[in-house]
Amino acid sequence: MEKIAIYPGSFDPITNGHIDIVERGLKIFDKIIVAILRNPAKEVLFTVEERKKMIEISLNKHSNVEVDIFDGLLVDYAKMRNAGTILRGMRAVSEFEYEFQLALMNRKLNREVQTVFLMTGLRWIFTGSSIIKEAASFGGNINGMVPPVVSRKLKEKFGFISSADE
Numbered sequence: 144m145e146k147i148a149i150y151p152g153s154f155d156p157i158t159n160g161h162i163d164i165v166e167r168g169l170k171i172f173d174k175i176i177v178a179i180l181r182n183p184a185k186e187v188l189f190t191v192e193e194r195k196k197m198i199e200i201s202l203n204k205h206s207n208v209e210v211d212i213f214d215g216l217l218v219d220y221a222k223m224r225n226a227g228t229i230l231r232g233m234r235a236v237s238e239f240e241y242e243f244q245l246a247l248m249n250r251k252l253n254r255e256v257q258t259v260f261l262m263t264g265l266r267w268i269f270t271g272s273s274i275i276k277e278a279a280s281f282g283g284n285i286n287g288m289v290p291p292v293v294s295r296k297l298k299e300k301f302g303f304i305s306s307a308d309e
Contacts, residue, residue, distance in 0.1 A: 147226040148172040148259070151217055154179055155187040156293045157198050158275060160267030164232035165208060167261055174207045176224055181214040188276055188300060201290035218253035229256060234263045234271065 148168060154161060154177070168175050177198055181191050189197070191212050198210045213220040221229060229249060231242055246258035270288045279285050279297040286294050298304045 145173045145225075146171075146228070147174045147176065147224065148228040148230040149176050149178050149217065149221050149224065149226045150230040150232075151178045151180055151213075151220075153182065153185060153187060153272070154194050154198060155189055155272050156194060156275070156289060156297065157201055158267070158270045158272055158289050158293070159287070160232065160234065160263050160270045162201060162290065163264050163267050164230065164261050165202060165205070167264075168230050169205065169207060171259070172228065172230070174209065175230065176226060177202070177208060177210045178217075178220060179210070179212045180217075181212055189296070193296070197290070197292050197296060200292045216252060218249050218256050221256045222253060227256060229258045231258060231260050232263050233260055234268050 148171075150165060150168065152161070165175055165177065179191050179194050179198070187194075195210050195212060202208045202210070211224075217229060221227070229246075231246070233239060233242055242260065246260075249256060249258060275285050275288055276297065279294075280301050282301070282303055285297065289297070295304070
C-alpha cells in the first residue's frame with residue numbers, strides 16, 4: 144500500500160525550508176500532497192491559485208508530489224485522499240506547543256491519521272514566509288531563501304520589477 148502524507152500549510156509563499164521538508168519527506172513517503180489551506184480569515188499576499196502555481200513550478204522535478212487546495216478539517220481531507228500521515232515541519236522550539244496541540248486535536252478527530260514532525264534543516268531555520276515577505280517588501284535580497292519563481296513573484300508584488308521585465 145502506498146504511503147501518502149499530506150503536507151498542509153498556507154505557503155504564502157513557499158520557501159526553501161518548505162522544499163527541504165518535502166524532499167526529506169519523500170525519503171519516508173511514497174507520495175506527498177502539498178495541501179494549501181483555503182482560509183478566508185487569514186490575510187495573505189498571494190491568492191491560493193498563485194501559491195499553487197509557484198509550488199508546482201518549485202517542485203516540478205518530483206513526480207510523486209501533488210499540489211492541491213483544500214478547506215475544512217485537515218483530517219477529513221487526509222481521509223478523502225487516503226493519506227495516513229500529516230507531515231509538519233518545525234523550525235524552532237517556540238513552534239512546538241502550537242504544533243503539539245494541532246497534532247493532539249487531529250488525533251482526537253481521527254485516530255487513523257498520524258502526525259510526523261521533521262525539524263527544518265539548520266540552513267533554513269530562519270526562513271519563515273512572513274520574514275521573507277517583510278524583507279522582500281523593502282527590496283531585500285531573498286535569493287537563495289526561496290525558489291526563483293517565488294523571488295520573481297515577490298519582486299513583482301512589491302513593485303521592484305514588472306511582469307513585462309521577464
